[in-house]
Amino acid sequence: MPALVTRDLSYRYGRRPALERVSLQVQPGRFTALLGPNGAGKTTLFSLVTRLLEPPAGAVTILGRDLVAAGSRALAEVGVVFQLPTLDLDLTVAQNLAYFAALHGLDRKTAAERIDRELAALGMGGSRTERVRTLSSGQRRRIEIARALLHRPRLLLLDEPTVGLDIPTRRGIVDHAHALAAEAGVAVLWATHLIDEIRDADHLIVLDKGRVVASGEAQAVVRRTAASSLGEAFDKLTAPGSEAP
Amino acid sequence: MIIRFWRAFRGVAWREILRFLQQRERFLAALIRPILWLLIFAVGFRAALGVSIAPPYATYITYDVYIAPGLVAMIQLFNGMQSSLSMVYDREMGGMRVLLTAPLPRWFLLLSRLLAGVGVSLIQVYAFLLIAWFLGIELPLAGYVAVLPALVLSGLMLGALGMALSSIVRQLENFAGVMNFVIFPMLFASSALYPLWKVQESSDVLYQLCRLNPFTHAVELIRFALYLQLNGAALAVVTGALVVFLAAAIWAYDPARGLMARNAAVVD
Secondary structure, rough: OOOEEEEEEEEEEEEEEEEEEEEEEEOOOOOOEEEEOOOOHHHHHHHOOOOOOOOOOEEEOOOOEHHHHHHHHHHEEEEEEOOOOOOOOOOOOOOOOOOOOHHHHHHOOHHHHHHHHHHHHHOOOOHHOOHHOOHHHHHHHHHHHHHOOOOOOOOEEOOOOOOOOOOHHHHHHHHHHHHHHHHHHEEEEEEEOOOHOOOOOOOOEEEEOEEEEEEHHHHHHHOOOOOHHHHHHHHHOOOOOOOOO | HHHHHHHHHHHHHHHHHHHHHHHHHHHHHHHHHHHHHHHHHHHHHHOOOEOOOOOOOOEEOOOHHHHHHHHHHHHHHHHHHHHHHHHHHHHHHHHHHHHHHOOOOHHHHHHHHHHHHHHHHHHHHHHHHHHHHHOOOOOOOHHHHHHHHHHHHHHHHHHHHHHHHHHHOHHHHHHHHHHHHHHHHHHHHOOOOOOHHHHHHHHHHHHHHHHHHHHHHHHHHHHHHHOOOOOHHHHHHHHHHHHHHHHHHHHHHOOOOOOOOOOOOOOO
């Protein structure tokens, strides 16, 4: 069963279309990259999938549950890292994570154990009592990822999680997300406009001007567009007037 | 299932209290504002404005005793608007997304936030009443307990108003407008600072406005409760206003309408 399915999902901001009939699937144990330039509709898609917006047309199914019918319960096994930072700067790392754990119904003991474990896994074990305001943006990002994993989600959504980070930090976060998919079986949907974050074997969905213009294994997308690299394929797919292959 | 709701509520309340305790300036400002009114404004008006016998008072009272319940309500009014500011801040800083994507009904999450805000206002109110007591404003001892339900109800009503307003205020910078167009008119066109019969002597229009103002009824609910009496009309108006404001807030935070649809302008 796919972890996430969208069917003919559309959304408009006033008269301006943001998404048009977007259909995609995210499978468990796979790293799915949602690649698109700025303004392609990636954040809108994330907002629709997380119920921050409601789609006027189309459907979203999360782990077999229709999002409209199930409502907020459909988000019980979804972890989200939003594009904009969402940590409370005035609270400590542990307080931020404990707040999130409470929202997801974890008892204090379980929450404390998981906070320790997830922070350690991301190399942030020593930061529990530090105020978020004092941390670098890379550290904050890692804490947001640790937070998104506290309730053991089966679907992890990450919206441009590496924007503004240095290369080693970016690499570490990309590696961690790939490991979550490969080793823990988590379905990962990773929105990005950075081509070097995508690996050949990743499932790739290219979004441009609110439409899916290509999807499949990254290597296969490159082949289908007769390009020599993913960068070239992306340029061809998103060039003005281009048609999906 | 109930335990999940309880844990979430506890988490939301704990976060609000932590934030409040870490913002010492906010606590001080919340206390200094009514104390200044009590020490300066009330002393100045004490000689000019005598307050005759009118329910719930059984005897003549001085002006500073009269405005104490109004200042309690003022603390709650400012706290409600502070919650509104905090929600706008959370929306801009992303914190609201964390709350609204939790796997619980949105009305429950918003109500939890509202109740947590009321809890914070109660800390401020009782701190003020303690200081006022030291300044000579002695209320019936049982009134300090009897006023609690009235404070919860009025705090919820004003908090719900703040929550509904937070959906209208798109940016933090626009919050000054709320101060000018909501807080001050509500405070000054009410019975918080002067009795309504005095207002009526000056202007019947203003008197009618004061009567329509739900804040007036919050003040009177608190005033009567402090003197161990129930003002049924005030209770009805405050409850009705709470239902209306809360419904407006929940509607505004509905993903298909209101705030989320209007303010989500990021199209990456």
